Amino acid sequence: MGDGPPSAEGAAGGDERVPARGGPVIETRGLTKRFRGGQLAVDGLDLSVPAGSVFGFLGPNGSGKTTTIRMLMGLIEPTSGTARVLGRPMPAAARAVLPKVGALIEGPAPYGFLSGRDNLLRYDSADPTADPRTRGARVAAALDRVGLTPAAGKKARAYSLGMKQRLGLAAALLHPRDLLVLDEPTNGLDPQGMREIRALVRELAGEGTTVFLSSHLLDEIEQVCTHAAVMAKGRLVVQGPVAELAAGARGRLVVTTPDPGEAVRVLKEHGVTDVEAEEGRVTGSLPGPGSGAGASGSEASGAEASGLAELNAALVHAGVRVTGFGAERASLEDAFVALTGEGFDVAG
Numbered sequence: 001m002g003d004g005p006p007s008a009e010g011a012a013g014g015d016e017r018v019p020a021r022g023g024p025v026i027e028t029r030g031l032t033k034r035f036r037g038g039q040l041a042v043d044g045l046d047l048s049v050p051a052g053s054v055f056g057f058l059g060p061n062g063s064g065k066t067t068t069i070r071m072l073m074g075l076i077e078p079t080s081g082t083a084r085v086l087g088r089p090m091p092a093a094a095r096a097v098l099p100k101v102g103a104l105i106e107g108p109a110p111y112g113f114l115s116g117r118d119n120l121l122r123y124d125s126a127d128p129t130a131d132p133r134t135r136g137a138r139v140a141a142a143l144d145r146v147g148l149t150p151a152a153g154k155k156a157r158a159y160s161l162g163m164k165q166r167l168g169l170a171a172a173l174l175h176p177r178d179l180l181v182l183d184e185p186t187n188g189l190d191p192q193g194m195r196e197i198r199a200l201v202r203e204l205a206g207e208g209t210t211v212f213l214s215s216h217l218l219d220e221i222e223q224v225c226t227h228a229a230v231m232a233k234g235r236l237v238v239q240g241p242v243a244e245l246a247a248g249a250r251g252r253l254v255v256t257t258p259d260p261g262e263a264v265r266v267l268k269e270h271g272v273t274d275v276e277a278e279e280g281r282v283t284g285s286l287p288g289p290g291s292g293a294g295a296s297g298s299e300a301s302g303a304e305a306s307g308l309a310e311l312n313a314a315l316v317h318a319g320v321r322v323t324g325f326g327a328e329r330a331s332l333e334d335a336f337v338a339l340t341g342e343g344f345d346v347a348g
Ligand SMILES: Nc1ncnc2c1ncn2[C@@H]1O[C@H](COP(=O)(O)OP(=O)(O)OP(=O)(O)O)[C@@H](O)[C@H]1O
Pocket: 001, 035, 036, 037, 039, 040, 041, 059, 060, 061, 062, 063, 064, 065, 066, 067, 068, 216
């Protein structure tokens, strides 16, 4: 807040390049923000968001997500580094880029004394490029899109948080957009509200809109995103397709047995770490692909499979009765923990 207005378009040399088809919709190089108090909120960020992706920007509270989004939208200037959105430099090209971007940042703030419909009419009329003759139809379509038609005439102050969030999305959807940027779109919503927003995001992505959404919820990213970047303390930990990120983490071994004590001993002897036993179920971290095995997902799982066979044989050889044996697929949370050495501890 109060970090100065975005500079006028053209200040950075009027670069007119448009992203190649399939090229990044958002691209940053060394993007850094140090606030006046000295707080380094974003530190040397290199982000690349492919066209057509649903890109999850993941990190615990305070990891720099909102600050990054504010720089991408030209709301604050970076301390150093560059950001390009839809192929144009930000904040220099903000006036040309922002009409093509729908954004929902820092929570919805409709006028409580106006109905949902009137909020959208007011919002649309503030847009000099919006044709007043088609305003009513545009607003009705946006309300319909987010499922607010039945509540369109209600004062926004009577809306639940989920309804306000949907109203914010409707405002972002008044015009067709190349990119949607949503900061914590499901924050504070109940499970039903979350499902509705996620379904909407999937629908929009299915129509070809690139969606960039921040979240501190790992399972949310796994459910809706094709790609993700993980932030911790202002720095990028990793980015890539979600399937690859999860595959990079080691799965967890699960053995079901009536002899848990013996199973624990044998597994530990064979290099399984972090072994835990509870009620006939023993779990542990697999000796992973890290040591010597190939780095790609398929090679790693090959190495993992042969390790599994040996562990199973060792258990049987030691006379441990095994009723179930296998590896649970690693989740994005496992990947995060493996990459940062920290739990993904979220306060809310
Ligand atoms: N205007 C500001 N002045 C000083 N420090 C700030 C400012 N805005 C954010 N910060 C600090 O920068 C860091 C990153 O904050 P940011 O809001 O970007 O994180 P976040 O990942 O979006 O977290 P949250 O989900 O809680 O918003 C935090 O330590 C925060 O206190």
